[in-house]
Amino acid sequence: MKNRMAKPIQRGVTILALALTALLLVSACAPAPTAEEGKVVEIGAIAPLTGPVATAGQSSLGGQLDYIRYFNEEQSIPGVSLKVIWIDSGLDPVRKASGFHRLMERGVVALLVCEAGTGLEALVEKNEMPTVVQGITESAMYPPSWMYGVFPTEGERFAVMADWIMENWKEERPPKITLVGPDVEYSRENEATSKRYAESIGMEWLPPEFVPYVSLDATVNLLRLSARGADFVYVGHTWPVAVPVLKDADRLGLVDEITFCLWDGAIVEELVDMLGPTAEGLFGPKMRPVPSEVDNPGVAWARELWSKYYGAKPIESMQYMSISHAPPLPHAIRIAIEKAGYENLDGRAVKEALDTIEDFDPHGFGTPFTYTDPEVRRGSPWVRVYQIQGNDLVPVSDWREAPVLRPVP
Numbered sequence: 001m002k003n004r005m006a007k008p009i010q011r012g013v014t015i016l017a018l019a020l021t022a023l024l025l026v027s028a029c030a031p032a033p034t035a036e037e038g039k040v041v042e043i044g045a046i047a048p049l050t051g052p053v054a055t056a057g058q059s060s061l062g063g064q065l066d067y068i069r070y071f072n073e074e075q076s077i078p079g080v081s082l083k084v085i086w087i088d089s090g091l092d093p094v095r096k097a098s099g100f101h102r103l104m105e106r107g108v109v110a111l112l113v114c115e116a117g118t119g120l121e122a123l124v125e126k127n128e129m130p131t132v133v134q135g136i137t138e139s140a141m142y143p144p145s146w147m148y149g150v151f152p153t154e155g156e157r158f159a160v161m162a163d164w165i166m167e168n169w170k171e172e173r174p175p176k177i178t179l180v181g182p183d184v185e186y187s188r189e190n191e192a193t194s195k196r197y198a199e200s201i202g203m204e205w206l207p208p209e210f211v212p213y214v215s216l217d218a219t220v221n222l223l224r225l226s227a228r229g230a231d232f233v234y235v236g237h238t239w240p241v242a243v244p245v246l247k248d249a250d251r252l253g254l255v256d257e258i259t260f261c262l263w264d265g266a267i268v269e270e271l272v273d274m275l276g277p278t279a280e281g282l283f284g285p286k287m288r289p290v291p292s293e294v295d296n297p298g299v300a301w302a303r304e305l306w307s308k309y310y311g312a313k314p315i316e317s318m319q320y321m322s323i324s325h326a327p328p329l330p331h332a333i334r335i336a337i338e339k340a341g342y343e344n345l346d347g348r349a350v351k352e353a354l355d356t357i358e359d360f361d362p363h364g365f366g367t368p369f370t371y372t373d374p375e376v377r378r379g380s381p382w383v384r385v386y387q388i389q390g391n392d393l394v395p396v397s398d399w400r401e402a403p404v405l406r407p408v409p
Contacts, residue, residue: 038079039342041333043068044103046096047114049088052213053238056265059319060114060134061086067326070305077334080342084112091213093119104129110329110350114322116140116186117147130351132329132379134322135237137189138407141378146347148354148371149378150325151287152402154186155193157264158234160383160402161285162198165232165261176204179234180221181263182241183210192408194234206230214240218248226254234284236263239271246271250278268318272391283387283396287380288324289365290393291315298324298365318393324365328357328379366399376404 045064048057065084072081085106087099096115100123103111109130113120116135124131124146133140136149151157162177169175177198181187187210195205206228209221222245225233235242242262249255255278262271262284272279289296291303291314302323306315315321335353336345354371361368367380385397 044108045086048091051091060322063323154190156402157285177232178206238265242266
């Protein structure tokens with residue numbers, strides 16, 4: 001399970017082109033239909049389009065915008081078009097809250113958050129705004145409120161990976177594990193839940209290390225982890241955080257001493273390109289199929305849509321596959337309009353529609369959404385472990401239902 005070496009592949013030109021494409025996507029939000037074309041429902045979106053995780057935020061929002069474009073082209077709601085009004089948070093909590101208030105004043109009926117929902121929980125509840133969040137923690141999901149996830153929490157994803165590690169652990173002693181993440185509340189909540197789960201299955205949890213979003217030097221952090229005897233270090237939560245940490249680990253000769261694994265947002269093509277041979281053997285949990293899984297019906301559909309809109313194959317940006325998380329909210333709006341009528345559409349009507357969605361997977365990604373359980377609103381519970389092998393992401397486990405992990409008291 002130690003990281004192995006392989007020849008790197010150069011994709012710099014492709015990554016640059018994708019970055020420019022993402023910028024065009026988020027700066028050219030589909031225009032509102034004219035009055036002759038029909039009625040309009042506005043959805044708000046908050047995403048980190050600038051700042052330390054801008055690349056991931058742009059690609060993620062780009063996938064969502066493309067889905068809305070597709071949804072409108074298919075005339076999925078007769079006589080009605082959806083329009084996304086997006087706000088750039090810059091990963092700043094103040095700007096995120098300010099953006100929420102601006103979207104509320106505009107009168108959006110639902111909200112999409114392409115980052116952590118941390119800090120919005122009370123606002124969402126108070127204003128009765130149905131909100132679908134891509135970066136979820138236990139405090140945002142439990143107890144259920146007006147905030148909905150699209151996959152398990154960070155701690156619940158860690159749990160699936162931890163189980164897989166234990167299944168493959170050969171030594172008599174318990175494996176020692178911990179995490180490295182950005183020094184923010186999102187990481188610290190994940191640490192608390194992950195620690196509790198790791199210890200519950202017989203792992204030894206070590207003190208974690210927290211670093212800046214873009215670390216200039218993680219030498220001290222890594223040497224502490226080595227001195228503590230870490231067997232596994234879980235690094236994330238996005239690839240801009242993970243790359244400098246892993247480069248330092250390689251420089252210090254620790255990649256053969258410690259097995260590094262990655263949060264979902266870090267195990268992506270961009271990391272492979274940046275790390276080269278050091279990326280070989282890294283593994284981590286993912287909640288959706290990857291673009292190279294061409295036999296998956298959902299991936300095949302996404303590739304066709306990408307080709308239709310951009311004339312390029314294959315999809316290179318892993319975050320673009322956030323398009324697989326887009327269907328529930330537009331579908332709920334359609335249900336709400338059918339039930340309450342366009343004139344009566346509001347946040348409560350959309351929430352009630354979301355609560356009826358069950359085993360919903362319109363494009364066949366294999367990770368269906370369910371919101372009918374009044375106690376669990378995380379959407380899709382499915383997680384699979386992937387490993388970087390020969391510059392590709394390869395599944396090394398089956399799809400598993402993540403355990404429900406409520407907040408640590």
